[in-house]
Amino acid sequence: MDKMDKKDTIAAIATGSSAGGLGVIRISGQKAKEILTTVFRPRKAARFTLKPRYMHYGSFILKNKGQKELLDEILAVYFPAPHSYTGEDVAEIHAHGNNLLLHAMLDYILSLGIRQAEAGEFTKRAFLNGRLDLSQAEAVAEIISAPSVEGLRLAAAKLHGRLGQCIEDLRTQIEYIRRRLCLAIDFPEEEGECLPHAEFHALVGKLQTDIEALINAYDRAKPWQEGALVVLAGQVNAGKSSLMNALLGRERAIVTDQAGTTRDYLEEATSLAGLPVRLTDTAGLREIAWIMENYQNKSAHLDDERTKEIIAGINGNALSGRNAPINPIEAEGICRSLSLIEKADIVFLVFDGNAILKQCRKDTDEIYAAMQAELSLLPSHAKTICIWNKADIAPLAQEELRVLEEKTACPVLSLCAREKKQGTYFHHSIDDLARKAHEMLIAGNEIKSEIAPNRRQAKLLQNAYDELALLQTEIDFLPPDITAIRLESAAQFLSAITGLCGVDETFNAIFEEFCIGK
Numbered sequence: 227m228d229k230m231d232k233k234d235t236i237a238a239i240a241t242g243s244s245a246g247g248l249g250v251i252r253i254s255g256q257k258a259k260e261i262l263t264t265v266f267r268p269r270k271a272a273r274f275t276l277k278p279r280y281m282h283y284g285s286f287i288l289k290n291k292g293q294k295e296l297l298d299e300i301l302a303v304y305f306p307a308p309h310s311y312t313g314e315d316v317a318e319i320h321a322h323g324n325n326l327l328l329h330a331m332l333d334y335i336l337s338l339g340i341r342q343a344e345a346g347e348f349t350k351r352a353f354l355n356g357r358l359d360l361s362q363a364e365a366v367a368e369i370i371s372a373p374s375v376e377g378l379r380l381a382a383a384k385l386h387g388r389l390g391q392c393i394e395d396l397r398t399q400i401e402y403i404r405r406r407l408c409l410a411i412d413f414p415e416e417e418g419e420c421l422p423h424a425e426f427h428a429l430v431g432k433l434q435t436d437i438e439a440l441i442n443a444y445d446r447a448k449p450w451q452e453g454a455l456v457v458l459a460g461q462v463n464a465g466k467s468s469l470m471n472a473l474l475g476r477e478r479a480i481v482t483d484q485a486g487t488t489r490d491y492l493e494e495a496t497s498l499a500g501l502p503v504r505l506t507d508t509a510g511l512r513e514i515a516w517i518m519e520n521y522q523n524k525s526a527h528l529d530d531e532r533t534k535e536i537i538a539g540i541n542g543n544a545l546s547g548r549n550a551p552i553n554p555i556e557a558e559g560i561c562r563s564l565s566l567i568e569k570a571d572i573v574f575l576v577f578d579g580n581a582i583l584k585q586c587r588k589d590t591d592e593i594y595a596a597m598q599a600e601l602s603l604l605p606s607h608a609k610t611i612c613i614w615n616k617a618d619i620a621p622l623a624q625e626e627l628r629v630l631e632e633k634t635a636c637p638v639l640s641l642c643a644r645e646k647k648q649g650t651y652f653h654h655s656i657d658d659l660a661r662k663a664h665e666m667l668i669a670g671n672e673i674k675s676e677i678a679p680n681r682r683q684a685k686l687l688q689n690a691y692d693e694l695a696l697l698q699t700e701i702d703f704l705p706p707d708i709t710a711i712r713l714e715s716a717a718q719f720l721s722a723i724t725g726l727c728g729v730d731e732t733f734n735a736i737f738e739e740f741c742i743g744k
């Protein structure tokens with residue numbers, strides 16, 4: 227971050243891009259006051275003084291070739307440094323929320339010799355000026371994007387500095403152990419007294435427990451903070467895309483009677499009975515028996531090499547009995563489906579009830595056998611709901627569903643993806659599915675603490691935890707000056723949560739995820 231960057235004045239529209247009652251333009255930097263006084267004409271100009279932090283009523287005036295043009299009736303505020311959001315001089319223009327108007331104002335303001343703010347730049351300046359720590363700056367972005375009220379609550383606590391306090395506390399604990407350890411280094415003959423091994427283990431153990439609690443809080447809060455990943459998977463033509471549309475309440479995905487309609491996955495944010503989710507429709511799993519035999523239980527990550535291997539494998543596969551080679555687009559789609567299944571918080575495994583009944587009449591053992599290929603593709607940790615789709619033309623009795631639930635060890639819902647409501651031949655509605663998924667996703671995820679790290683922060687906590695775990699095994703046989711390094715390294719990981727102690731790339735990435743004007 228060079229000095230020039232900090233000195234120049236930036237401006238942006240701070241409010242959303244759709245029409246609203248009000249729209250706000252924010253300016254930060256040394257020229258903020260000068261720009262505001264240029265564009266703002268107070269109502270009572272004769273005895274006007276720009277009082278700090280006070281809403282002034284007047285008009286926005288644009289000067290064009292000597293002509294003055296009145297753009298809007300506005301309220302103007304000036305926050306002199308350092309008492310502003312960014313810590314710099316800040317001016318705000320509160321106008322009406324028409325986008326053409328706001329852009330005309332912004333263009334004019336920029337033509338007066340300042341520059342458009344980059345995404346997150348106001349908050350970045352607030353951080354660089356010490357107004358917020360990094361976890362608070364992230365909390366601002368989290369508030370803006372929170373997909374649930376619970377997520378908002380967690381982000382607000384973070385903006386308030388609660389996570390920062392926790393991290394400070396952990397760092398103090400580390401510093402205490404490190405000081406005791408250093409005494410042992412400086413006065414080795416008194417080592418036993420400075421920090422007996424048992425006490426050392428206990429102190430590090432306490433730290434680990436505290437860090438672990440925070441990591442667990444992330445896991446629990448994840449669906450509320452990020453939205454859970456729900457993946458619709460299953461054989462081609464099973465009705466995944468139909469179900470996606472039914473859950474969204476609009477025709478988002480293409481549905482046809484051709485197997486292999488969906489090629490690439492489609493992701494949409496929605497909610498299931500109030501729980502925010504990222505609903506993902508995937509390409510149908512063709513050649514599933516082959517994939518299962520060859521790729522089951524292999525590493526989750528599908529890189530280019532493995533994708534090629536799968537395509538080649540499917541094409542060379544005698545079992546598949548196909549004449550034409552599989553379309554490489556579809557094969558790539560299948561690989562993406564597999565990799566999404568691995569990442570899913572919950573999988574909706576959709577079965578074409580009609581196709582299954584055609585193969586196996588109505589024997590639950592046979593039905594279960596037909597469902598097994600798909601079921602065995604799921605990673606063991608995945609939460610799954612089996613969906614017996616097309617129940618309108620392939621009904622199952624309640625008792626048969628119960629037996630299948632027992633055999634699959636998953637809930638089995640019988641549905642018609644084309645009908646929202648429960649019908650005569652199918653037992654569940656789309657709402658039942660949403661409720662069931664909600665119930666399964668939050669099981670064990672009740673938010674117990676009001677402090678929860680985000681993904682980046684949880685990863686740093688995990689790194690710190692791993693250092694401490696190594697330390698626990700090393701302390702008994704390595705000299706204390708070496709183990710002290712592990713403590714320092716754990717402390718560094720924690721510092722990266724609240725401060726600028728990490729790579730510049732991460733730092734920039736954090737702010738780039740913001741919207742413009744924040």
Ligand SMILES: Nc1nc2c(c(=O)[nH]1)N(C=O)[C@@H](CNc1ccc(C(=O)N[C@@H](CCC(=O)O)C(=O)O)cc1)CN2
Nearest residue numbers: 240250252279305308309310311312318348357366744
């Ligand atoms: N109009 C407007 N609304 C907004 C913001 C803003 O910048 N402008 N915010 C921003 O995104 C949020 C509020 N955050 C803010 C944080 C600090 C200060 C501020 O002026 N702080 C001074 C004075 C504090 C005081 O009066 O006690 C300071 O900390 O010194 C302003 C807004 C949400 N609402």
Ligand SMILES: Nc1nc2c(ncn2[C@@H]2O[C@H](COP(=O)(O)OP(=O)(O)OP(=O)(O)O)[C@@H](O)[C@H]2O)c(=O)[nH]1
Nearest residue numbers: 462463464465466467468486487488510616642643
């Ligand atoms: N009768 C009946 N037909 C359905 C139902 N759900 C889907 N279909 C039909 O089944 C066919 C396939 O539906 P899709 O939603 O495209 O299936 P898909 O699983 O997305 O298929 P791919 O994208 O090819 O993997 C379409 O003709 C749908 O109209 C259902 O509940 N009952």
Ligand SMILES: [Mg+2]
Nearest residue numbers: 466467487488
């Ligand atoms: Mg589809």
